Amino acid sequence: MTDKILNSFKKNPNGKAFITFITAGDPDIDSTYDFILKMADAGADIIEIGIPFSDPVAEGPVIQNANVRALKAGITTDKVFEMVKKVREKSDVTLCFMTYANLIFHYGYDKFFTKCQEIGISAVIVPDMPYEEKEEMESVSLKYDVAFISMVAPTSEDRVRMIAREAKGFIYVVSSMGVTGVRSDISTDLKPIIGHIREVTDTPCAIGFGISNPEQAEKMAGISDGAIVGSAIVRIVEKYGKEAGPYIYDFVKSMKEGVLKA
Amino acid sequence: MNSKGRFGEFGGQYISETLMNELIRLEECYNEAKNDPSFVSELNSLLNEYAGRPSRLYFAQKMSEDLGGARIYLKREDLNHTGSHKINNCIGQALLAKRMGKTRLIAETGAGQHGVATATVAALLGMECEIFMGKEDTIRQALNVYRMELLGAKVNAVTTGTMTLKDAVNDAMKEWSSRTADTHYCLGSVMGPHPFPTIVRDFQSVISKEAREQILEKEGKLPAAVIACVGGGSNAIGAFYNFIEDKDVRLIGCEAAGKGVDTYETAATIATGTLGIFHGMKSLFCQNEYGQIAPVYSISAGLDYPGIGPEHAYLNSIGRAQYVPVTDDEAVEAFEYLSRTEGIIPAIESSHAVAYAMKIAKEFSKDQCIIINISGRGDKDVAAIARYRGVDLHD
Structure with a gap:
């Protein structure tokens, strides 16, 4: 699966990937299925599927509200698995899960990653599982060929090399302090962080948190290997509900063009 | 195993990468402070003379x-x-925060006792203070909201989830992950990521x-x-x-x-x-x-x-x-x-x-x-x- 992730970067002429995020089950799971296929058609190289959690402490209001809507509509981890299985009949786009440690822990690491492997999930992103705690999950996920994505933040400083050295799949570079959400300006100077990563590994790194327009995507992909966009897409779902598909398609297409220009 | 702060299988540091260095610094600062006679004597003096122990x-x-x-x-x-007992921990953590060069305290509160104690110590030590409290609790404990404001703190009513203590913790953590340079999260209980369960226990x-x-x-x-x-x-x-x-x-x-x-x-x-x-x-x-x-x-x-x-x-x-x-x-x-x-x-x-x-x-x-x-x-x-x-x- 890590080859599949690497290929999602390499297949583009400039080696940069555009990574999108969608909250599963918002406004309902059939719509999520539709949105994933639309994003794949529009050129998303990797799609992160968020499994909703009652208390998503890394999320800003946009994704937090999407979690609330999805849980109210009855989303469960098993329903997400079923939906992904259906997606796999239509698309072989690279897929990851983004969720919180408790959902995976409570499901059972072995059981969860067995299912991930069955339906072709390449990686998991778990924002409340830092380097110090990852072993309990990663030791199981790797058995099922699912990468545990490492995150670095603007505050990581001396930790960047340590984290990057062990990273698999891709490295998620958090652009800013705080929670997910659209930001008009990403002020952190990320070049030193990317520099530290490149000193110790060839694993691609992509920047996320706050990216919402093609110019930002181009700029961020320019200094790294890709751009990750979440809240800006979820905001489209918030606005158009079940009818969001075409709007998501257009948005993803324009963002991908930005990334390819980088 | 890299994990720290374990009590048997319980504990650890399941927190965003953004906060990890801050937690490591807090632990280092605490380990120095607890062996520093001047810190211990300032703590004891405030506990006795100010809190009435x-x-x-x-x-x-x-x-x-x-x-x-x-x-x-x-x-x-x-x-x-x-x-309440909350003041024991607040005095200790506020002194630690000062030692780390912080000028602002944030805290969650349920009944309002921890919020009041944090706001009190912030007033005493001349620190800025912001409290997160579930909206449901601001209604149940309206008097304590007013007390905190009287003490100079800003009280944020949290409107997510069940609008109680859990949600107040969520929002306080979010706030901390967006601002650590001048801000210490004065966690009110023996919970959260290491080193909080140990620090709060020691102070209590x-x-x-x-x-x-x-x-x-x-x-x-x-x-x-x-x-x-x-x-x-x-x-x-x-x-x-x-x-x-x-x-x-x-x-x-x-x-x-x-x-x-x-x-x-x-x-x-x-x-x-x-x-x-x-x-x-x-x-x-x-x-x-x-x-x-x-x-x-x-x-x-x-x-x-x-x-x-x-x-x-x-x-x-x-x-x-x-x-x-x-x-x-x-x-x-x-x-x-x-x-x-x-x-x-x-x-x-x-x-x-x-x-x-x-x-x-x-x-x-x-x-x-x-x-x-x-x-x-x-x-x-x-x-x-x-x-x-x-x-x-x-x-």
Whole structure:
């Protein structure tokens, strides 16, 4: 699966990937299925599927509200698995899960990653599982060929090399302090962080948190290997509900063009 | 294994990468400070001169005679400045924050006691202060909101989720992850990621350090049991800590059962929770079959929390401490009983411990003594208890 992730970067002429995020089950799971296929058609190289959690402490209001809507509509981890299985009949786009440690822990690491492997999930992103705690999950996920994505933040400083050295799949570079959400300006100077990563590994790194327009995507992909966009897409779902598909398609297409220009 | 801050399998640091260096710095700063005589002397001086320590260990003679059985002692944390045990931890953490060069404190609060204590210490030390409190709790504990504002703090009413303590913790953590340079998160209980469960325990352990000396002086022997209420568990761990090695002392934590552990309206984590990872720690949590954190309920805003500190989960797992559920009804009766019998109005949180002591006092003989930790005073709860009894209070 890590080859599949690497290929999602390499297949583009400039080696940069555009990574999108969608909250599963918002406004309902059939719509999520539709949105994933639309994003794949529009050129998303990797799609992160968020499994909703009652208390998503890394999320800003946009994704937090999407979690609330999805849980109210009855989303469960098993329903997400079923939906992904259906997606796999239509698309072989690279897929990851983004969720919180408790959902995976409570499901059972072995059981969860067995299912991930069955339906072709390449990686998991778990924002409340830092380097110090990852072993309990990663030791199981790797058995099922699912990468545990490492995150670095603007505050990581001396930790960047340590984290990057062990990273698999891709490295998620958090652009800013705080929670997910659209930001008009990403002020952190990320070049030193990317520099530290490149000193110790060839694993691609992509920047996320706050990216919402093609110019930002181009700029961020320019200094790294890709751009990750979440809240800006979820905001489209918030606005158009079940009818969001075409709007998501257009948005993803324009963002991908930005990334390819980088 | 790289994981730090473990109590058996419980604890750890399940937190975003953004906060990891801050937690590491906090741990380093604390380890230096606790061995620095000038820090310890400043802490003790504030605890004694400002907070009014040591708190009294009071022999509740009427209650003991009335219940028949153990000689009952009350550890009077309610007599501390700001009216609860929370000040012990706030003074310690605020001094640590200053030592780290921080100028701003943020905190979550349930009943408002921790928020008031944080706001108080912030005022004293000239620090900026912002409190996160579930909107539901700002209504239940409106008086404490006003107190915090009076002390110069900004109070943010949290409108996500169940709008109670859990959601206040979520928002305080979010705020901290967006601003660490000048800000310390003064976590109010023995929960969250390492090093908080250890730091808060150490600052609260003054309760059992004093109580152990006091009971030996008054009774010439150790108590048969120490009883305290448990939400996150800070007053309980403080009351238990220096008795843990005294194997004959029963340690009893009283959880908020709300309307009963067989209903969904409960906050009794040990009784109804399962192992999980949340709010930075591996511990026991009330959650559904998919690991979604359950909405919990208790009449007491301070115990209305779906988890429990990792050291309590550990003490429970090895059988060193025992945790029992106490319902709203039992707590309210105990609230009224202690008011009537001893002229002491306990916090509704502490009333859970009083209620269990009332239940088991008879199991002890007259030459045995037990200690109930009265973690806070009940003035803040009077209006809520009146409502509970259907009494209409007018201003």
